[in-house]
Amino acid sequence: MKIGQTRQTERDIQDNIEYRYLKVEIGKLQEQTKELRQELENQGLTSYKEKLAFLQDEQNRMTSEFSSITGNMEQLKVSINFDKDDLKTQYKNIEGRFKEQWAIKHGDQEAITEIDRLINELENTLMNYHTRKMQEINAKIYELWDKAYNGDDIESIEIRSEQESTQNNRSYNYRVVMKKNGKVLDMRGRCSAGQRMLASIIIRMALAECFSKGFGMFVLDEPTTNLDENHINNLSESLRR
Structure with a gap:
């Protein structure tokens, strides 16, 4: 019985030693795992922050451009409305005015043509008279x-x-x-x-x-x-x- 108990005790001691060793190793592995996880998390967070900062900069830039374009569009709308009102005043009854000016222009052209014809006839008459005289x-x-x-x-x-x-x-x-x-x-x-x-x-x-x-x-x-x-x-x- 004593021999058997001794062997059992040795086995228990050996198992206890091995347990402690494994516990220490597991602790080391857990610590390493924790460190690795922390490192990975830190690296991922930095990359995320950089990407986030880049995207925020892009968002700010695009927001600024959008605001500028929106402001320009508003100014253009105001200018267009002003020009429309101005054109309405300037071209009021434009069709009737155009017809009137068209008639005046063509009347003047016909008058000029007739005057040119009379001038040519007069010049020819004077030249013939001059030659004859x-x-x-x-x-x-x-x-x-x-x-x-x-x-x-x-x-x-x-x-x-x-x-x-x-x-x-x-x-x-x-x-x-x-x-x-x-x-x-x-x-x-x-x-x-x-x-x-x-x-x-x-x-x-x-x-x-x-x-x-x-x-x-x-x-x-x-x-x-x-x-x-x-x-x-x-x-x-x-x-x-």
Whole structure:
């Protein structure tokens, strides 16, 4: 019995030692587990806090943008409403006003077209009249020169006209030319004082006859200045006729 009790006691002691050892080991494992759990929890909390902070920043940013956009939209609404009211005032009865202005515009265009047509007709009439009168005047100058001038160096004289046109005006330049040896030359600077005086008197007489028909009197101031006797007699005979 004693041997058996001894063995049992040894077994109990051994089991007690093993129990204590295992208890210590379990305690260590529990402590390690606790530490690991705490570490994991700490790591997870930090990551969560960082993510939460990031999301909160994004939320704040988007909220700020939304507020700004909302404010701008309100301002735009106010501006749009103001413009609508302004347009209603400006374009009140716009259809009737448009029709009125359309009628005025087209009426003005038709009037301008008609005026342009009349101006063109008047210009053409004046040009035709000018051409016809120049032909008539030169024919009379030719006739008077042939009767009054007894020289053979100048065959005839006439008035030449040259037209100058600008955008808003039309004018004519006139010059006296002579036909000499079959060539047409300007009389200015190429004739004597007597020839120049005779040409001046003849041109005046031609103009008077073409534009002053019905007048029986023609007055010349010292018409015979610089004329020789033959030309004076010929001129007098022309005036008498």
